[in-house]
Amino acid sequence: MQPAEKSKGCPLTPLVALLTGPWTLHIIWTLSTQGPTRFGVLKRQVEGISSKVLTERLRMLEEAKVIYRDYKPTIPPQVTYRLTERGEDLHIVMTQLNTIAHKWYN
Amino acid sequence: MQPAEKSKGCPLTPLVALLTGPWTLHIIWTLSTQGPTRFGVLKRQVEGISSKVLTERLRMLEEAKVIYRDYKPTIPPQVTYRLTERGEDLHIVMTQLNTIAHKWYN
């Protein structure tokens, strides 16, 4: 069971389920600070992540309308990810987390 | 490997590692809306969590100075958890997440 499967009533649940997924915040943070980024670059920036999980997470974020996937069928193909307006909402939250992190650990 | 083990340099890392732990946000949310709560009540409010994991998470949150543990050695023993000032910092963030959740899903 996913923890988030419970408490269907709370509107926070699906959002929390998304954000607490592995690497998710890291990916969003990278996209928000680096701007639109290609798959390969993203994989290098989010150090330690596997292709499988990165793809998986990007799909979930795309489905949640947090990121856009821009696919150019060139050879070789070129796929760029960038935050949507929803992604920017989350960026604001992460900026606050960043502020808190500094407050706590400095 | 825990995802958070990487990127030691980023100040966000330990905070994110804490928050993305299972049930963590749920626990914080409950404590912030219900106020100080005893173990048994908390276990019932955070529906689906096991004693083991609840204890585990509470210990981590205590260590991170996010919650206090008030222990009264009565018979039967009485242990109450409540947010610290740090916990209140996180409550603010969650309130914003709540706002976002409503914005997205309504």
Added chain:
DNA sequence: CGGAATCCATTGCGATACTG
């Protein structure tokens, strides 16, 4: 290049039982 598919080891979680 950006994945999809497969396989596999790890482990984290739940269930259960027990205790001061």
Added chain:
DNA sequence: CAGTATCGCAATGGATTCCG
């Protein structure tokens, strides 16, 4: 009441390989 201890399994993330 508020945990701790033990166990066993399923899920999940990593590594690898292959492809359009």
